Amino acid sequence: MPPLTISDIDTQRANSGLLSTTVAGYTSSDLFKSSNSNRHAESRSLHHRLSVESRNFFGSELKKSSNQVFKTHMIPLGTGRPTSEFYPWDSVTIYKTPIRREISSACSTNNANMLPESRTIAKKGGDYDIARGLNYSHAAGLPALLRFVTEHVELVHNPPYKNWATCLSCGSTSALEVALRIFCNRGDSILTESYTYPGAVAVAHLLGVHTIGIEMDAFGLMPDSLERTLRTWDESRGPRPTVLYTIPSGQNPTGVTQSLQRKNDIYQVAEDYDLVVIEDDPYYFLCMDLGLDTVEKLNSADRDALATASGYLASLPSSLLALDISGRIVRLDSFSKILTPGLRAGWVTASDQIIDKFIAYYEVSTVAVSGPTQLMLLDLLDTTWGHLGFFSWLDQLSIQYRSRLRILLNACDQYFPKEVCKWTPPQNGMFLWTSLDLRKHPIILSRDQKEHNLSPADNPACDIEARILAKALEKGVQITMGSLFSTNQTPITKVYFRMTFAAADESEIEVGIEKVASVIREEFAIDTFYKEIREEGSS
Amino acid sequence: MPPLTISDIDTQRANSGLLSTTVAGYTSSDLFKSSNSNRHAESRSLHHRLSVESRNFFGSELKKSSNQVFKTHMIPLGTGRPTSEFYPWDSVTIYKTPIRREISSACSTNNANMLPESRTIAKKGGDYDIARGLNYSHAAGLPALLRFVTEHVELVHNPPYKNWATCLSCGSTSALEVALRIFCNRGDSILTESYTYPGAVAVAHLLGVHTIGIEMDAFGLMPDSLERTLRTWDESRGPRPTVLYTIPSGQNPTGVTQSLQRKNDIYQVAEDYDLVVIEDDPYYFLCMDLGLDTVEKLNSADRDALATASGYLASLPSSLLALDISGRIVRLDSFSKILTPGLRAGWVTASDQIIDKFIAYYEVSTVAVSGPTQLMLLDLLDTTWGHLGFFSWLDQLSIQYRSRLRILLNACDQYFPKEVCKWTPPQNGMFLWTSLDLRKHPIILSRDQKEHNLSPADNPACDIEARILAKALEKGVQITMGSLFSTNQTPITKVYFRMTFAAADESEIEVGIEKVASVIREEFAIDTFYKEIREEGSS
Known part of the structure; x- marks a missing residue:
């Protein structure tokens, strides 16, 4: 069975689970995956890696009690979810930026006529509306948005084990906090790159977790150094680390991207030492390979191949998630660097065992990603762009950022x-x-x-x-x-x-x-x- | 010095701190309080009530490093906050609901001409715009929104100690999770009403914290029972509780509202036993006193007094926060039940020592309330409604809900x-x-x-x-x-x-x-x- 492609999406949707239409309706990425992952084995259990806090926690009874899916309309006298009659907003209209026009032509084959200058989200109607979008939402996301994200994950990473799952997060910093709470106890240590995102160090500090920096070279975190740190671990420093936190693409702050060989080697160490790997990859889609722009000098066939959204998709490197046969990668994606940071939204992909823990944590804290954020995302990604349009956006954004990188590099060179x-x-x-x-x-x-x-x-x-x-x-x-x-x-x-x-x-x-x-x-x-x-x- | 009133707001703003105009600009409710609270004493320190986790945690170094306020424009080559040039959205237009019209007339004296059918938030310009609103934001909130919320807290509660402070939260469920992490260690017990919000029990369960239900009567949680539980606490059950979680108005699920006498008595027990009190009050503004609607039978002067927004404000009961001379109340407010739940936004009021902890926690997890949410709130509350309009909304909403309550009660009576x-x-x-x-x-x-x-x-x-x-x-x-x-x-x-x-x-x-x-x-x-x-x- 070949991997899911963009052209399969319509058929895939016709065969996938229905979108719940009730307020905070039950949803799960399981409803939206192709049957492709069924040919793989189940992941290994990470139960022995769960923290004291997360091990016996399964979320909110109240939320679960309202997860029931009804075939007919129920008069809702139970849950405290205010009627949309009393919302102070009737509709929201969103105007898109000019960069959209390039995307329009890039994906002109399938939905150019769906790209108006603006779109209005009404109080009621369609796959999403203000009435449901501004009410409580399932912690995994609004069904139609979770569907899009699940398809996107399968298109890009196609994780090679059966029971992978995805849910929305309130941004990757939030997802990282939850991940560390799921896997770490006070006094534990986690492994990181020797220079890393200060937010990771700060949340580790909050949780009483030490960060152990691993040496890097031009290809990223060094597997030898990782292996040596684990092999020679002195238990007087606390338990040997079981969690690796890594930023594989355009690492913050060093900008280094792990090669495929490097990813394979790191994954092998993770297998050998039974590590959980938090793959924090917000810069994955911002491709800064300046060599790519030499396509301008290529013949037109090659240029067209690279310049279209599907060419961009094909050019994306393998993630750690895409190598993960055991279900030990917890991949964090974010809309912050590719759409806008203020959305405070991203998505997490891992085994269903771990995604269920994320949902449980979110049920009793943030409850869900902001409704206005989810509506803006749905409107943009699913209704306006579609998958091809989204990849085209990422391609265009990368091209624009490369032009800025070139300015920066030229200035450095000069001054x-x-x-x-x-x-x-x-x-x-x-x-x-x-x-x-x-x-x-x-x-x-x-x-x-x-x-x-x-x-x-x-x-x-x-x-x-x-x-x-x-x-x-x-x-x-x-x-x-x-x-x-x-x-x-x-x-x-x-x-x-x-x-x-x-x-x-x-x-x-x-x-x-x-x-x-x-x-x-x-x-x-x-x-x-x-x-x-x-x-x-x-x- | 008389308490702040709505008519003082313009002068107050003229005298208060400037709104930072940079992306994720530093802000604090301290900039927006009137000097009124200076006549009160400082709160007592709650340092001895902080958990192992929170005690030595002060937030993100990275965020603090960018808190610096500059007088002139800085070329931003440091922080990874993408330029608004590459946002996929140019503007957002929000249409208001018809209920707005009543509000328009209620606050017609000062801003009726500021109530258009719709308003467009542009990419750049004004106190708030998409460029900053959809970028990273300070964890306490966008400056203009935090100003509104701070003024609102002072108008409604006027806390009787000097160093009270306010910050936004990602909804009260999120704020409650953070509050319990700030104050509780595993194995602790907290006191709650005998029937309470299941989300509170669920998050306590996550944290390994036991909930001890206190008896209630028609006036809410019973102070005698509270005091007896504390006095006769058997240390073999773990440390004596130091945190009371209470829902004082329209308690979930019992609907009971604490009388002022009851609040005073509960506060006295809190003083005697040095308790931290989490006042979770999402239903405070939904006034269901059916007697109020007999104003329809009153003479027109009385009716007008009660029907105007300032009459509504005057009719609101005292909160626990309003009685809090020691700074031991952590008050949670929410937009969920009074605007829409999908905003995932609320606000927390407590001593600055505790609000600094909330901000520190948010800095390393959710980072900030969703930008689209904050923009919608700012546009509605500050630009369109103003304080009087907001109170008028709450008054109108209460009237509408009372009409529904009456339908429910009549049906119960009948069937x-x-x-x-x-x-x-x-x-x-x-x-x-x-x-x-x-x-x-x-x-x-x-x-x-x-x-x-x-x-x-x-x-x-x-x-x-x-x-x-x-x-x-x-x-x-x-x-x-x-x-x-x-x-x-x-x-x-x-x-x-x-x-x-x-x-x-x-x-x-x-x-x-x-x-x-x-x-x-x-x-x-x-x-x-x-x-x-x-x-x-x-x-």
Whole structure:
């Protein structure tokens, strides 16, 4: 049975479960998967990996009592779900941005005539409306939105085990908090990249969970280092870690993307040590491979293949989820970086055992993703774009961001002093990670030019980092200091900065980099002290 | 210094802190309070009441690093907050419901000309726009929305201590989860009403926290019973409870509202035993006092006074927060029952020490309330309605719900067999709590008509409750069984049902009740067996 493709979606929907039409109607991704996953084996149980807190928790009795699906209308005298008669809003009309037009032509084969400038969501009617969309919703999502997301997951990742499942999350930061509560007890340690998303470190700190940074190279987290950390774990530090948290694409903050070989090797270590792997992948769809834009120089057939949405889909790399035969990957996706962050929405994919835990946690906390958010997503993704349109959007967005990345890289090339600055263009995401070679800083050079034998107690890195940050702000540019991302001791030979091309106006990027460069040149005395040293050295 | 009134708001705003205009700009309710609270003393510290988890947690370093407020524009090369240029939405237009018209006339003195049929939120401009509203937001809320909510809290509750603070929550269920994590460790017990919101019991169960139900009467939770439970606490059950969770208005499920005397007495016990009190008050604004509608028979001056928004405001009872001189009340408010549940938004008021903890928790989980939700709230509450319009909405909504309550009560009066059914009209909220006298059930009567000496092992209540629920569903009516709300053992002399007049179409309420009544009559054999018994008894 071949994997699900976009052209199968209509048939797939005709054969899939009905959309519940009641308020907060029961739904499950199981209703919307193709039978394709039935040919795979079930996942292994992760029961032994559940925390004390999550192990015996199955959600809200009240919610479950209202999960019953009725064939006929019931007079609702039971649940406290106010009638839509008393909502203060009658309808919402959403206008789309101009970028939509390119998408319209990209997916012109199937729904160009469904792409109006605006769309109105009415009080009642259709697969979604204000009456249900602004009432309580099932924690997994509005049925039609969960259907779209389930299909999307199957199209992109096609997880190779039977009982995978998907639910919405209130954004990946929220999903990460829930994931750590599901899998960790106080005193546990989790494995992360040595520089990582500070939100992960913060929530681990909240939960009394230690973060153990694993070394990285140009292909991401190093499996050897991961394996060694596990093999040589000293139990006096607490139980050996059972959870790996990794950002595989356009890693935050380093911008590094794991190669397929690297993903396979990491997965093998996870299998050997029975790890749960939290695959936090918000930058997966933002493809920054500048080589792709050379298609402009290709012949038209090749160009068309790469420029269409299905070409984009085919070009996406394998995720860890796509390699996961055991059901040990908990994949977090987010709308934040690909639509807008304020939606506070994303989706989680894992075995049904784990997704049921996510739903249970959400039932007693956030209850569901915001209704206005879900309505905007449904309207955009399902009704307006469809799957092809969504991939086309992601393709177009990647192209636009690549153009900004190129501006950033050109500016770095032009202004940054290469004697001390190093950076590598990212393959994904929105960050450029820049290192400054501290051994070439005047303070260090003047102290001990030959041996660079700094002791940790004598570490000037923090001062230098803070000074550069402050001077950049004085000049009107905000950059993010690398130490904020460190899980281990601050290194004493490097200072790092994270920069992004995603937030500023395009016209500001070059002047911003020029100012940062001038701060670095000044801090490192590139044009005076360091130049003299160099001249002395070469003389 | 007199308390803040609606007419002071313009001056108050002129004197209050500026609204940050940057993405996810720093904000705090401290910027928006009047100087009125300065005349009060500071709250007592609740540090000794913080859980192991929350005590040393202060939120996200990353968020705090971007809390800095700049006077001039900064080129944002640091934070990963995508530019609004790449949002797929250009604007959102929201149409209001007809009920708005009454509000328009109610607050016609100050902003009738600000009440258009619809309003468009543009990409950029004004106090709020899509560019910032759909980007990351400060965990406390968008500045202009937090300002409105802070003013609202001061207008309604005017907390009598200096350092009270407010932040948005992702709904009260979410706020309750966070509150219990802030104050409870595994193995702790919290005090609740003997019948309470199942979501509270579920989240306590998740956290390994026991719920101890306190007896209630017609005025709500009984202070004597509360005090006795604390005084006679057996430490072998774990530490003596330090948290009381209470729903003071239109209690879920009983519909009972605490009198002012009752609130004072409960607060005194809280002071004596140094309790933290979680005041979960989603039904506070839904005033179901049917006596109020006799104003229709009053002279026109009295009627006008009660029918205007400021009359409504004056008629609101004192909350526990309004009595709180020590800062031990954590008040949870929600938009769910007064606007729509799908917003997933509410607000929390407590001492700044506790609000800082809420913000810290939200920073590493949900990050912020959904942007579309916040934009809809801002547009409706602040721009369109203003404070007077909001109170007018709440007044109008209460009037409409009272009309539905009257339909429900009339139907109960007409159809329910009074031999076995008892109910009391609620003073607030949306629930009617009905008890069935099990001692009059044929099974019991036939067993032991005189003494009713049932042993718990012999308890038929669950069967009877389940049978009534199932039969009602067969007839097309959904009601909620009382045992779902019980914190203690199921009683053996009563069966309870919770019914609401808020969810069904108004025209369905009577027929729904008629059907439920017929199920009860059948179950209790009112028209056959029980009638015979009665006749025998009276003969």
